[in-house]
Structures are given as C-alpha cells and as structure tokens.
Amino acid sequence: MAFDASDSMTAFPIAEADAANRPSRLEDEIVALFDRLRAPVLRYLLSFGLAVPDAEEVLQDVFLSLFRHLREGKSRTNLQGWVFRVAHNCALKCRLRARRDAERFSHLPDVSDVTADRGPGPEESMAARQRQQRLLAVVRALPEQERLCLSLRAEGLRYREIAEVLGISLGSVAASLEKSLSRLVRSEQV
Amino acid sequence: MQFKNAHLSEQELVLAADGELTGRRKAEVNAHLETCWQCRERMQTLQSAIADFVRARNRDFNEHLPPAAGPRALLRARLAELSATPRTWPGFALPVTRIALPGAAFLVVLVAILAIFQSTVNAEGPKPRLAITPGETRPITLNEVCLNSSAQVISPDIPESVRRQVFAAYGIKSPQSGQFEVDYLITPDLGGTESIRNLWPQPYSARWNARVKDQLEQRLHTLVCGGKLDLATAQHDIAVDWIAAYKRYVGENSAR
Numbered sequence: 001m002a003f004d005a006s007d008s009m010t011a012f013p014i015a016e017a018d019a020a021n022r023p024s025r026l027e028d029e030i031v032a033l034f035d036r037l038r039a040p041v042l043r044y045l046l047s048f049g050l051a052v053p054d055a056e057e058v059l060q061d062v063f064l065s066l067f068r069h070l071r072e073g074k075s076r077t078n079l080q081g082w083v084f085r086v087a088h089n090c091a092l093k094c095r096l097r098a099r100r101d102a103e104r105f106s107h108l109p110d111v112s113d114v115t116a117d118r119g120p121g122p123e124e125s126m127a128a129r130q131r132q133q134r135l136l137a138v139v140r141a142l143p144e145q146e147r148l149c150l151s152l153r154a155e156g157l158r159y160r161e162i163a164e165v166l167g168i169s170l171g172s173v174a175a176s177l178e179k180s181l182s183r184l185v186r187s188e189q190v
Numbered sequence: 191m192q193f194k195n196a197h198l199s200e201q202e203l204v205l206a207a208d209g210e211l212t213g214r215r216k217a218e219v220n221a222h223l224e225t226c227w228q229c230r231e232r233m234q235t236l237q238s239a240i241a242d243f244v245r246a247r248n249r250d251f252n253e254h255l256p257p258a259a260g261p262r263a264l265l266r267a268r269l270a271e272l273s274a275t276p277r278t279w280p281g282f283a284l285p286v287t288r289i290a291l292p293g294a295a296f297l298v299v300l301v302a303i304l305a306i307f308q309s310t311v312n313a314e315g316p317k318p319r320l321a322i323t324p325g326e327t328r329p330i331t332l333n334e335v336c337l338n339s340s341a342q343v344i345s346p347d348i349p350e351s352v353r354r355q356v357f358a359a360y361g362i363k364s365p366q367s368g369q370f371e372v373d374y375l376i377t378p379d380l381g382g383t384e385s386i387r388n389l390w391p392q393p394y395s396a397r398w399n400a401r402v403k404d405q406l407e408q409r410l411h412t413l414v415c416g417g418k419l420d421l422a423t424a425q426h427d428i429a430v431d432w433i434a435a436y437k438r439y440v441g442e443n444s445a446r
Contacts, residue, residue, distance in 0.1 A: 132246035
C-alpha cells in the first residue's frame with residue numbers, strides 16, 4: 001500500500017491563526033498534503049487512462065480546489081476521501097475533453113511498452129516479471145468500475161470511502177472487488 | 191455463513207482479507223479460517239495475488255511518475271497567486287473580499303461586478319461547482335427509470351433547510367437567493383439523489399436556465415428508455431457539463 005488509509009489528515013492541523021497569517025499557513029498545509037497524496041492520487045488518475053501530463057494538471061486543479069475549500073472554512077473531515085472524490089470527478093471531466101480532442105486522447109499505459117526498456121533487476125526473475133505483466137494485463141481488461149475500485153482499494157481506501165468516491169453502493173464495491181480479485185487469482189494459477 | 195462447517199464464499203474471503211467484516215460474522219469467519227485448511231489456503235492464495243498486484247502496480251506506475259519537485263513548485267506558485275487575489279466563486283457567485291471598502295465605493299464596485307457576473311452567466315451559461323455538486327445517484331434499475339414518462343415524474347420538493355445549505359455552500363446571500371432556483375443536477379427520474387451533492391443554485395434569468403435543463407432531462411429520459419443511450423452515460427454527461435450535454439442531445443441552437 002502506498003500509505004496507511006487510517007492515517008488521519010489532521011496530522012496537518014491549522015491553528016486558529018489570525019486571518020492575515022492564514023493563507024501562508026494554509027499554503028504550507030496544502031503543499032504538505034500534496035507531497036503525501038500526489039503519488040497515490042496520480043496512480044488513481046492514470047488508471048482512468050489519462051496521460052501523465054493531463055493527470056498532473058488534474059492534480060493541480062484538485063489541490064487548488066482543496067485550498068479554496070479550506071480557505072472558506074469548510075469541513076476537514078476525511079480530506080483524503082475529499083481529494084480522491086474531487087480527483088475522480090475532475091478526471092471524468094478531463095477525459096471527456098480529451099475524447100473530444102482525438103489527438104490528445106491516450107489509452108492506459110501499455111505495460112509492454114513501458115517495461116520494454118527496463119531489463120530485469122538482478123534479484124528479479126523473468127518469471128516474476130512475466131507474472132506481474134500478466135496481472136497488469138488482467139487489470140487493464142477489467143470493466144472500468146472494477147478497475148477503479150481495485151485502484152482505490154490499492155491506495156488504501158476503505159469500502160465506504162470507495163463507495164463515496166465512485167457514487168456506488170457498498171454492496172457494489174464488495175461485488176466489484178470480489179470479481180476483480182477472482183480474476184487476479186485465476187491469472188496466477190495459469 | 192449459513193452452516194458452521196460450510197466453506198467460505200469468495201466474497202467472504204475478500205471481505206475478511208480487507209477487514210470489512212464486523213461483529214458475529216467476523217468472529218464466525220475467523221473461527222472457520224482457524225479450523226479449515228482449505229479455506230486458509232484459498233485465503234493465502236488471495237493475499238498472494240493482492241501482494242503481487244500491488245508490487246506490479248507500484249513498480250509500473252512509480253517508475254513513470256516525474257519527480258515531484260516541478261509540480262510542487264508549480265502548485266506553490268499557483269497557491270501564492272490565489273492567495274493574493276480576492277476570494278471568488280468560480281462560475282457565478284459573487285466575489286468576496288476581506289478588505290473593507292468605504293460604503294459608496296463598495297456599492298459602485300458591487301454593481302459593476304454584478305453586471306459583469308450577469309453577462310458572464312449569459313455568455314457561458316451557469317454551471318454547478320464540481321467540488322460542491324459533483325452529482326450523486328442512487329441505485330436504480332432501467333425498469334424503475336422507465337416506469338413512468340419523464341413528464342409524469344414529479345421531483346420531490348427540496349426542503350427549505352436544504353435550500354439554505356445549497357445557497358450557503360455557493361456563498362449566495364439571502365437577498366440574492368430569490369434569483370436562483372435550487373435544482374437537481376442529475377434529475378431524480380434519472381436516478382439523482384436529494385443530497386446536497388446533487389443540488390445547485392441555478393439562476394432564473396440566464397439563457398441556460400432551469401426550463402432549458404428540463405428539456406435536456408426529458409430528452410435524456412426518452413433516449414435512455416428508448417435504448418439509445420445507457421443510463422450511466424446519461425447520468426455522467428448531465429453531471430459533468432449539462433450545457434454540453436444539451437448541445438449534444440437536444441441541439442446546439444435549441445436553447446436560443
């Protein structure tokens with residue numbers, strides 16, 4: 001897991017500072033959250049099929065929105081969930097724009113291309129690499145909801161949080177994860 | 191688990207692996223795993239697949255992530271820029287400044303801003319703020335959606351307390367609230383909920399007003415129930431950009 005989902009976002013408290021100081025303190029807090037959540041949220045955005053530059057831009061928008069959200073004194077409850085939820089919605093919007101512009105549309109990263117220029121590490125066997133590539137190929141072939149559920153779970157979100165991000169029921173999250181994990185298990189037994 | 195000695199279902203294994211079981215069921219499943227070698231072997235296989243997937247995923251993505259320094263510096267610059275500007279609500283709410291201006295000058299500025307705001311709304315059309323109103327749906331089947339025609343479905347009245355929450359979220363003060371209708375982003379007859387995440391204030395006066403949006407909702411309902419558009423796409427398109435959806439499904443110039 002990239003990080004522990006049980007970590008509280010209140011690890012970055014903002015003191016009751018005077019109004020004049022709040023923006024700079026808030027900026028520091030936002031950047032600290034950015035450092036912490038950038039990799040997990042980017043991985044989630046890439047699972048939408050966004051190109052890395054587009055995903056980075058979505059991420060910037062998400063954290064600017066978070067800045068406005070906190071500056072307006074709004075809820076600090078589960079900021080991690082908030083960030084994933086807004087990232088999800090922004091990714092849908094970004095992908096829609098990208099689809100309208102065929103030249104900018106990109107598919108999911110092709111693992112075979114991605115890994116072609118990297119030789120196996122000394123400690124990593126060819127069989128292990130092939131197994132990893134087979135797993136990722138299975139994931140790429142999953143229906144989008146199952147793929148996004150798996151991606152959010154891999155980033156440490158609980159079922160309730162996944163349901164909120166994707167706007168689906170808890171039962172749908174459980175069923176979706178069961179299907180995708182069953183496929184992963186079967187692919188390892190081949 | 192219906193029977194004490196029955197093997198665990200695939201879903202129970204996944205729920206147990208993810209710590210999503212609670213209470214008595216959790217205790218039953220754990221007790222079964224202690225005694226049943228077959229289910230324990232299945233659990234280990236599942237855990238192994240999860241571990242392999244996480245390793246593969248991290249290895250694949252992490253090696254493609256550019257260094258954080260550049261994006262972090264960009265974010266810092268944008269935050270500094272944002273901090274230096276007065277607070278505004280993107281879309282259509284009124285700017286809010288923390289600097290107290292003398293009364294007369296403030297009124298002049300306010301009137302000017304209102305004029306600009308109004309022209310912006312008319313030019314681009316009012317849209318909800320994604321962070322506040324991303325759109326939210328409830329589980330609904332196609333049969334339920336199509337049980338009645340769109341015109342026969344009456345959207346539930348929105349309680350005054352919820353309306354006030356919506357206006358507060360958008361920074362709309364009570365004197366202006368009469369200029370807006372609190373509207374569902376995804377209409378209930380397409381599965382939209384009554385949550386504040388699916389409600390937004392829509393100006394009465396704009397060209398892209400609630401009546402125009404009603405046309406889109408009826409059109410989407412017809413397309414979905416006619417098998418020409420799937421429900422999820424209809425929900426998604428109206429939530430992401432209802433004006434673009436109107437142009438696509440109703441027509442570019444129909445709202446004029």
